[in-house]
Amino acid sequence: MKEGETKPRILMVTRNFPPLTGGMERLMQHTAEGISCYADLTIIGPTGCRAYAPPKSTVHEVPFGLLPFLTIGSMIAARTCLRKNFDLAIGGSGLAAPTLWILKGLFKLRTAVFIHGLDIVVNNFIYQRAFIPAVRAADLLIANSQSTKALAIERGVAERKITVIHPGTTLPELSSLPPDADFCSRHRIQDKRVVLFTGRITRRKGLSQFITRSLPAIVQAHPDTVLLVVGDSPDQSLNRNGETEHVNKALEESGLGKNVLFLGKVGDRELTAAYAAADVQVLPLVEVPGDIEGFGMVAIEAAALGTPTVAFSLGGVTDAISPGNGRLVPEGRYDLFSSAVCELFNDSTITAESCRKHASDFSWKIVSARLKEVLAQTMDD
Template sequence: MSPARALTASLPAGSLPAASLPAASLSTASPGSGEALHVAVVSDAWYPQVNGVVRTLATTAEQLNRMGHRVTFVTPDRFRTVPCPTYPEIRLALFPDRRVTELLDAAHPCAIHIATEGPLGYAARRYCLARGLPFTTAYHTKFPEYLQARAGIPLSWTYRMMRRFHAPSSGVMVATASLRRELEAQGFPNLRDWTRGVDVGLFHPRPSILDLPRPILMYVGRVAVEKNIGAFLALDHPGTKVVVGDGPQRTELMRQHGDVVFVGAKSGEELAAHYASADVFVFPSRTDTFGLVLIEALASGVPVAAYPVPGPLDVIADSGAGVLDEDLGRAVAGALRIDREVARARGLHFTWARCAEMFVDNLQPFDGAVGQRQAA
């Protein structure tokens, strides 16, 4: 398989339609020009991982294809990898620089977006800097807080590393205004807004599939320490707590909380049906940058209970679709009184089409031939 074909093949079959526009015809496109772009997206997070980063990138790419743009992915499935310590399902590329260079040279993109700060992200960053090519990045994950929670690494150390990574970026895309303010205070430059969307055709109110004592309090997402799920499971509240998802902390939490229903990871219609079966969606995380699960729950007609932190603050705002409180139990009690139609209305506010439009507006296109001439 040729490098160019390998790139487009990195997306699961059927996820994105094949683009027919040749790269040479795309080299002078720019955001807002009405012309098609050929965007290379480099990400250390990709299938079979199930998380917000992967869903955001894949769905944004689908929208970009519908808009007439072409998206090429550089992802771990094209490299020799090793499992990430403590997260074996996350694969880290080994010595990726040469292969990244081959793939990007073959693709001839007219814009490069680096989605993650992992081995592939660093290799793509070096590629762009060596050729004087502009690129954009995104701040998907609060790694400083994540590493502090898991390994006790001081926030200042990791923020210094993250600032250095993003400093040359033409635009650092962030999902919420709260996160933007936090990063501005940490000295991050060139911040750009990039919201998220929800498939309102999939996630919508429907009859419950769960025959459990009410109210049903539900968490959906990765079952890991940085998600702070223990704060939810420790609540003394009538009804049933349900956890939808999998992860490294699941066995431990199942052992500690025998009264909680763990249903494992779900997807598609089955996931949507579980959302709609809840009476309240409980989001205990303090480290997410957005929380796609929040708007999936809202679109399903389920009010939200969460802490007043970035992500929930921006998603709920003054909509009345959820209750944010430092006392999570009090937030749950308040959310139970919210009309489900109010939650659904807030979910309809977020669209993937708008997400894709903002992504394009944030890109920094260049002549696709420039990098090849400079590398020669």
């Protein structure tokens, strides 16, 4: 921080911000809200982000296509730095690292970059050659899990630069939650055992294989089971694939179409209702070269609503699940995965209270306080 200033001036450059949707976007929105409480914040984000930015922040909108964001975003960032002296520039992901590298060279700015897993390992030659060196050049790397930290070290990032700060969640007031009965009635799943899948339908999420290799055993044991799918196919992510086609094929071959309900992309209130209504959430992750689950934020979000999660032990999801909010299953053991889901239908050791207690360690208040501390250290170095 510059002498004589009461507030640090912080520039955030991020393509991951609402109105785009996903865990990274929610993380950066809450990060901006936390920073705006103690800093003069300027945001360079995707078109439409102004409506979701903190009221006191300055916002510059850039088309969210990859090439326009990199080129136009970098020019706006440089022009903004010419007009205002910043104490720190923050990148919302590895995609912003080249822009920050330019700002660091031109304006001697301290820089920090959030890294999420996929933006370290994505299987793209140009990205690995051009973006990863810029990631290494940042003064601070904020990893969302121990797994992401390990991946960054493998790519040559100095360990001393990396701090792990897990993404957070909102801890809802139970009295303000939408009634489960209303949600279940609207979707005709009253008196059903609800298994929830939440997230973009990408290959690494493993939905098609779960339908083929785990859901039949669950339905056989509990014929009243409904798999509720909340999310859609990615259209703006680094990795796009044909998982939706695999899901449709799995449904056709398994004959379980009547046991699966797709809600598509939903708003926050509907997502909250889905979490609260579910008996178990599933994260049937599969290993995909050039892709990875950086943390598993949905496990924390579900826990905040009292819902446990069963997940394969891959990537950063191991940081998000404890005995208090779910079960980790060895990768590829679909038999054990099915058993874990069925056990949680009636497991009295994992309760709504134990899930919420687990989630309380990931509150945005705790996350923001930790981030404020590490950013202050970076600006003072």
